[in-house]
Amino acid sequence: MIVYSVYILNKAGGLVYQNDINPGLNRLSANDYLVLAGTLHGVHAITSRFSHSMKIEQNEINMNNNSNILSTGKSLNPNTNRTGLQSIETDHFNLYIQQTLTGIKFIIITSPLKTTPMSRGQLNNELDLVNYLFRQIYILYGDYVSKDPFQASDMPIKNQLFDTKLRELVNQ
Amino acid sequence: MSEDLIIPSISSSVNKITISDTSKTGFGYNPAVGPSSNEITEDTSSILINKRTISLTPHSSNSILDRNLNKKVNEISLSSLSFLFCEIVNWCHKNSKGIQDLENRLNGLGYQIGQKFLELVKIREGVKYSKRETKIVEILQFIHSSMWKSMFGKIANELEKSQDLNNEYMIIDNLPIVSKFINVPKEYGNLNCSAFIAGIIEGALDSAGFFANVSAHSIPKDDNPLRTVFLIKFDESVILKEELRYT
Numbered sequence: 001m002i003v004y005s006v007y008i009l010n011k012a013g014g015l016v017y018q019n020d021i022n023p024g025l026n027r028l029s030a031n032d033y034l035v036l037a038g039t040l041h042g043v044h045a046i047t048s049r050f051s052h053s054m055k056i057e058q059n060e061i062n063m064n065n066n067s068n069i070l071s072t073g074k075s076l077n078p079n080t081n082r083t084g085l086q087s088i089e090t091d092h093f094n095l096y097i098q099q100t101l102t103g104i105k106f107i108i109i110t111s112p113l114k115t116t117p118m119s120r121g122q123l124n125n126e127l128d129l130v131n132y133l134f135r136q137i138y139i140l141y142g143d144y145v146s147k148d149p150f151q152a153s154d155m156p157i158k159n160q161l162f163d164t165k166l167r168e169l170v171n172q
Numbered sequence: 173m174s175e176d177l178i179i180p181s182i183s184s185s186v187n188k189i190t191i192s193d194t195s196k197t198g199f200g201y202n203p204a205v206g207p208s209s210n211e212i213t214e215d216t217s218s219i220l221i222n223k224r225t226i227s228l229t230p231h232s233s234n235s236i237l238d239r240n241l242n243k244k245v246n247e248i249s250l251s252s253l254s255f256l257f258c259e260i261v262n263w264c265h266k267n268s269k270g271i272q273d274l275e276n277r278l279n280g281l282g283y284q285i286g287q288k289f290l291e292l293v294k295i296r297e298g299v300k301y302s303k304r305e306t307k308i309v310e311i312l313q314f315i316h317s318s319m320w321k322s323m324f325g326k327i328a329n330e331l332e333k334s335q336d337l338n339n340e341y342m343i344i345d346n347l348p349i350v351s352k353f354i355n356v357p358k359e360y361g362n363l364n365c366s367a368f369i370a371g372i373i374e375g376a377l378d379s380a381g382f383f384a385n386v387s388a389h390s391i392p393k394d395d396n397p398l399r400t401v402f403l404i405k406f407d408e409s410v411i412l413k414e415e416l417r418y419t
Contacts, residue, residue, distance in 0.1 A: 143251075143254075143353050144353050144355065147251070147254040147255060147258050147353040147354070148258065148353060148354055148355050149257075149258040149259075149261035149262045149265065149354060149365075150354075150355070150356065150357050150360070151355075158357065159355045160355055160397075161353075161355040161397065161398075162355065164397070
């Protein structure tokens with residue numbers, strides 16, 4: 001699996017970070033990327049309403065998360081994207097959406113698996129790998145973006161350290 | 173005339189004052205009694221010997237000032253430190269008029285730490301081993317190894333002497349811990365938040381009697397993008413003193 005790109009959206013759906021780490025996708029115009037980000041954000045919000053008890057569920061998830069963290073001191077899976085759009089699979093790329101408790105979305109675009117009819121094991125492996133990547137990216141984000149005094153929250157991220165660390169992580 | 177002296181009438185209760193009924197919180201100056209209230213008498217000395225600690229103020233028993241200086245310090249979380257330092261930089265940035273001013277403010281904050289930390293490290297080293305450094309190289313080695321170790325848990329990477337100038341020395345750290353997560357944007361030029369650490373060095377050197385100016389410069393290398401050089405410029409008088417004494 002090759003990771004083509006990593007995008008980060010703020011909680012309002014604005015594209016704050018874009019890193020096309022490995023070539024493999026066509027370049028779009030800057031405006032198209034913003035539209036893509038907004039659209040994904042919107043689709044995610046709407047699809048999460050399919051689930052009839054979404055509001056209660058989300059609250060419950062958050063409360064359970066918090067009480068678990070307090071009682072065990074261990075963090076849980078930071079991905080809170082349970083009810084919304086999670087992935088898009090095409091013949092040319094796979095796109096995964098993950099969301100943190102604070103509403104930041106990480107979008108990872110990868111190459112598709114070679115064999116078209118995917119077995120269950122392969123699919124699970126791929127998902128595990130993406131989940132692992134997401135955790136690591138979130139750690140990097142927590143370290144290099146939120147601890148940077150020159151970074152305002154919800155503003156575009158221009159951070160060389162973060163770029164290089166992300167590249168190291170993805171290409172390892 | 174009668175030989176009787178006129179003794180001011182002292183009520184019997186005052187005469188019988190003992191240490192136990194002066195104050196319930198322990199010792200202390202009693203303005204009603206005067207200096208004698210603080211005096212060490214037989215009574216008080218026995219209490220002093222038997223009691224291990226005496227709280228002078230009611231709530232001080234757990235304060236940081238009452239803890240043993242020699243105790244090993246606990247490790248602290250790097251994340252909390254980074255967030256705190258991030259806010260320190262932000263706060264200085266908000267109050268400052270420019271990049272130079274920001275660096276000066278960070279330097280000033282570090283300076284106060286350096287003054288006190290030198291003292292603390294010396295005490296922790298113990299009376300047996302510690303001595304007062306009188307040579308420039310010795311004090312620099314002390315800062316480079318002992319002090320760096322107790323501040324950051326590692327020794328600094330290099331200690332160099334400038335080839336061109338007699339009064340310039342350099343301490344080099346490949347990854348200064350406080351600015352590990354800080355990325356300085358391009359529009360801030362050559363700002364380096366390790367000015368804070370430079371301030372610590374300056375404070376320690378100044379209170380050790382080696383008057384110097386210390387500044388932090390980032391000189392990245394391929395594998396260490398955050399490599400920082402602390403440039404130490406000693407005062408003329410320090411160099412003169414050294415020459416007179418040791419040559």
